[in-house]
Amino acid sequence: MIARSFIVFLLLNILPFLFFYLRFFKHSEWWKQVLLWLPSVGMVAYTIYLALEPNFIPNNDRIIVLYIYLLLIGLVIAPMWIFILCSLAGRGCSALVRKYCTKDKEKPRKNYGNFLGVILIPIIWFIVLWGAFPGFNKFEVNHTEYVSEELPNAFDGYRIVILSDAHVGSYQQRNTWVLEQAIDSINAQQPDMIVFTGDLLNIQPADLYPHIKTLSKLKAKDGVFSILGNHDYAEYLGCDEAIKVANIKETISLEKQLGWTLLLNESQTIQRDTDQIILAGMENDGDGKHFPQKGDIAKTLKDVKDGDFVLMLEHDPSSWRRKIIPDGRAQLTLSGHTHAMQFNIFGWCPMSVLGKEFWGWYEEGRQKLFVTAGLGGLIPFRFGATGEIVVLTLKTK
Numbered sequence: 001m002i003a004r005s006f007i008v009f010l011l012l013n014i015l016p017f018l019f020f021y022l023r024f025f026k027h028s029e030w031w032k033q034v035l036l037w038l039p040s041v042g043m044v045a046y047t048i049y050l051a052l053e054p055n056f057i058p059n060n061d062r063i064i065v066l067y068i069y070l071l072l073i074g075l076v077i078a079p080m081w082i083f084i085l086c087s088l089a090g091r092g093c094s095a096l097v098r099k100y101c102t103k104d105k106e107k108p109r110k111n112y113g114n115f116l117g118v119i120l121i122p123i124i125w126f127i128v129l130w131g132a133f134p135g136f137n138k139f140e141v142n143h144t145e146y147v148s149e150e151l152p153n154a155f156d157g158y159r160i161v162i163l164s165d166a167h168v169g170s171y172q173q174r175n176t177w178v179l180e181q182a183i184d185s186i187n188a189q190q191p192d193m194i195v196f197t198g199d200l201l202n203i204q205p206a207d208l209y210p211h212i213k214t215l216s217k218l219k220a221k222d223g224v225f226s227i228l229g230n231h232d233y234a235e236y237l238g239c240d241e242a243i244k245v246a247n248i249k250e251t252i253s254l255e256k257q258l259g260w261t262l263l264l265n266e267s268q269t270i271q272r273d274t275d276q277i278i279l280a281g282m283e284n285d286g287d288g289k290h291f292p293q294k295g296d297i298a299k300t301l302k303d304v305k306d307g308d309f310v311l312m313l314e315h316d317p318s319s320w321r322r323k324i325i326p327d328g329r330a331q332l333t334l335s336g337h338t339h340a341m342q343f344n345i346f347g348w349c350p351m352s353v354l355g356k357e358f359w360g361w362y363e364e365g366r367q368k369l370f371v372t373a374g375l376g377g378l379i380p381f382r383f384g385a386t387g388e389i390v391v392l393t394l395k396t397k
Contacts, residue, residue, distance in 0.1 A: 001057055001066070002050040009051075012073070013043040016080035023087075039076060046072070054238030056203055057378065060169055063202075070379060074128035082124060083117030090114060131343070131383035137175050139375055139387035141185050144361075146368065149397035150309050150331055152275035161186050161220070162390040164197040164315075164336030165229065165374025168215075169207030175380075180214050182375055182389060187219055189391050193270070194220040196260065197336040198229025198284060198315030202378055203236045205250040215258050222270055224260045227281040228252075229315040229337060230291040231378070263313065265299045277309045280330065285319035297323045304329055317357040320369045333369045334392075340373035344384030359385070 002009055017040035025036050046069055050058075058066055090113015163186060171179045186194060201207045208215075218224045234247035255262045263281020270277050278301075285295025295314065304310055312330035314320070316337045324330050340359040341351045351358040362369040375387040 001053075002047060002069075003053065004056075006047070006051045009047045010044060012081075013047055013077060014040055016077060016084055019084050020080070043072065043077065056236030056238075059204075060172070060202075060207060063169070063172075067380065070381075071128070071132060074132070075125060078128070079121040079124045082120050083114070086113040086117035086120065087111060088113065090116065127345075127383050128381075131381040135382045135384075135386070136377070136380045137178050138382075139178065139182055139185075139389060141189070141389050141391065143391045143393070144370070145393045145395055146332055146370070147395040147397050148309075148331060148366075148368075150366070151394055151396045152272070152277060152309060153396055154272035154275035155277055155309075155394050156396040158193070158272070158394040159189065159191045160392045160394070161189050161191040161194045162197065162334055162370070162372050162392055163194065163375060164372045165199040165339055165376060166196070167199055167202050167207075167231065167376040167378050168211045169202030169204075170376050170378060170380050171211065176210070176214075179211060179376075182387075183214055183217050186389055187217065191220045191391070193222045193279075194218055194224040195279075195313055195334060196224065196226035197313050197334055197372070198227050199231045199336065199374070200226070200229070200255070201231050201251065203231060204234060205247055205254055208251070208254050212254070212258065218258070218260075224258075225268070225279060225281065225313065226255055226260045226262050227313045227315055228262070228264070228284055230284050230286055233284065233292050233294075235292055265294075265296045267300060267303055267310075277311055278304055279311050279313070280304070281313040282319070282324075284315045285323060286316045287318065291316060295319055295323060297327050301327065301329050317369060317371045320357060320362070320367075321364075324369075325364050325367055328367070331367060333367070335369060335371045336374045338371060338373075339377050339382075340385035342377050342379070342382045342385050349385065 017037060021033065021036060025033050050066060050069060057063060090111040093113070094111055166179070168179060232251055234244040237244055237247065252262060261268065265283050267278050267280040270279050280300050282297060282300045283294040284292045286293050301310065310330040312324060312333040314324065314333055314335050317335035320333050320335065324333055338351065338358040341349050343349065349359065357369055357371055359371050359373055362371070370392070372390050373385050373388050375389065
């Protein structure tokens, strides 16, 4: 993770200290300057250490070193950057006021941006600490409905529990109980079907072993169905291709051992009385650059006939507009992947500015997409965008 943006992280940890040195400490005693630069030296050394990690993230026995680093970024570096931005903005505003609104052009004015920056620091600390601990260790059971005149009558009231982005490697001994409670909550819904829409792992099958017994408890009348997400393909391992292929095969084998039906560009028929729906599972279909693009919609829907109702599982919601809408056969698509950015404040998520499908319901003609915020995350942090289990009830119009 750090190695892929090494220069960015170096600048992130050096520039704020340089600003404080030039602005406040340049003419201070030597020992004050040393105290200022010590944290920067420590963070730079920490950054170099993590950049030498061959994998995208460290293995489970060492992942705590990454979490501590990110926590320090949130508690030390982020507040410094916020203060700098506020200070620069305040300085700019003071200059404009002095130039256009006062008679005494030379009279210095207070930089109220500094005051705002100081006020925001404890707020940032609260967001970081809450998101890293209580925020990540909670989840909600949310209910929603899908109504369609194309849905066969026998499936009116059909209940599907959607689970996504479990990232089980992030549940260590201190918070394994969160995953256990989530599984119990899913079973308590007595669903007709459970679907898992990808990202079971962080980076490797070893993430799954401590949780096999827990995940094997998932039960539904018509079964548990799953697809692979971008983190399930061993793409983030620093190893040769043969080892990656072996890891993918092991992940597939483990999901089957859980009693789940893994759909790899394929579909299954779900029967109710004389009616049926097609449950299709397309492999992760990302942009092909940052995320694997393995989805084959023609293969996935090769057995679909005219008039069939198709429920599509696809981890990456960006594929909905790229492939699923143009194909036109899947009335309903369920996705995850985005985690709703794991951040939401006063109902606003920064991802909304991108204009892409990231959380909730989307509609295009007769086709609909639902994106869940998922349960966990590679980085154990959630503020506002609480982890969720979604109970979806199908309704005929």
